[in-house]
Amino acid sequence: MTFTRLLTGAALALGMATTAIAEDKTKVGFIYVGPIGDGGYTYEHNQGRLAVEEHFGDKVETVYQESVPEGADAERAITQMALQGADLIFTTSFGFMDATVNTAKKFPKVKFEHATGYKRADNLSTYSARFYEGRSVLGVIAGHMTKTNKIGYIGSYPIPEVIRGINAAYIEAKKVNPDVEFNIIWAYTWFDPAKEADAATALIEQGNDVILQHTDSTAPSAAAKAKGDVITFGQASDMAEYKPEPRVSSIIDNWGPYYIERVQAVMDGTWESTDTWAGIDDGMVVIGEITGPVPDDVKQEALAMRDAIASGEYHPFTGPLNKQDGSEWLKEGETADDATLLGMNFYVEGIKGDIPQ
Structure with missing residues (x-):
């Protein structure tokens, strides 16, 4: 076996290992109604996303889209995120509700979480703060x-x-x-x-x-x-x-602990559709x-x-x-x-x- 073939085989093995590691990552998406620099609601949801990254390190990949209008634009954004391989998608505004429901029907293997809404499905949870x-x-x-x-x-x-x-x-x-x-x-x-x-x-x-x-x-x-x-x-x-x-x-609004908990559930295979409404006592x-x-x-x-x-x-x-x-x-x-x-x-x-x- 030539040295060149050895290098080629090693490179191929390394590439396969890298791909396997990438595939093992849990991909988590966030859809925001405002810019992450709004200094308010969307800013805190994004702080929650950053808390997920800090907690899980290279076990997760997070993606987000900011300033998404409520309505048809939201459904397109959520659909695109699902097509890009997200395992779990958080949609963070009340007006994203129907768009999230519709997208969840199209992607039954993807887990969805909608903030402040009330419509659920087997792969769609709701969550809000008091x-x-x-x-x-x-x-x-x-x-x-x-x-x-x-x-x-x-x-x-x-x-x-x-x-x-x-x-x-x-x-x-x-x-x-x-x-x-x-x-x-x-x-x-x-x-x-x-x-x-x-x-x-x-x-x-x-x-x-x-x-x-x-x-x-x-x-x-x-x-x-x-x-x-x-x-x-x-x-x-x-x-x-x-x-x-x-x-x-x-x-x-302290979203980080909830986001970490729900990402962990996806990783463990224990995620279930739930309705969460937490307040001061829970630290949300x-x-x-x-x-x-x-x-x-x-x-x-x-x-x-x-x-x-x-x-x-x-x-x-x-x-x-x-x-x-x-x-x-x-x-x-x-x-x-x-x-x-x-x-x-x-x-x-x-x-x-x-x-x-």
Whole structure:
């Protein structure tokens, strides 16, 4: 056997071994509604992806596509990712739901996970965080901190997740400040800094000196900083660049542990279609640092609520509570069931205005 043939055989063997190693990798895909640099919701999902890479090292390959519009474009993006050999695909926005369902039907051997949705299949799981728990904690701070008794809220879309958040924050703000009122502007976007900034500016000009948001960019905090004497809260991410004010605390979505757990299940062959709705207790919802502008007694009250929610001692939706029209919803001591919360399509008593249809 010649030296050349030996080298050729060795190279072929090395190539086959390299291919085998590559094939052994678990390929995990992520579809994002916004850019990974949004500083909010998509940023934190991408942090979860990076946590997967750090945890598993060369056992995984991760891929992602950012700024995917909801609708037909999403289905094309998810399909392309499946065709490229992904074993597991996370689609991370509510509006990706039907696109994920349709793609899962076409690729029964691929595992899919859809964030914040409710449609499942044998190869499609759903997962979300109990964001409303964090908004209850922020509501305590907001109610105490407003000087005008006017709190502005930037909503993305009028879906149950967002309506739950508005109600949760209002309930707690009203408890600590009976004179408080909420003023809501719907931006009809998850991520559009210009629209978010315009919404924040409009609310500030209306006299709202506290701004809450269910949109994904830091633009509301930038607008508040420019105006002065207005406080804001980080949404989905800490938005720490605006500490110590106007951003005085935040809700942080912590996806990493869940992503690691689900990737491990695919590797082990134990993955099953499940529905996960985790909160403060599970560490999926984290309250960011409460900064110096917040008085210590308010900080301690907010942290006590966080801990009570985590322990199960307190449920953010506990009666007596009425619906906006004054009809009874929850009796004294009664708590809302998950089915009602997941389908929430009404404001609680005291919130003015109609929910857009």
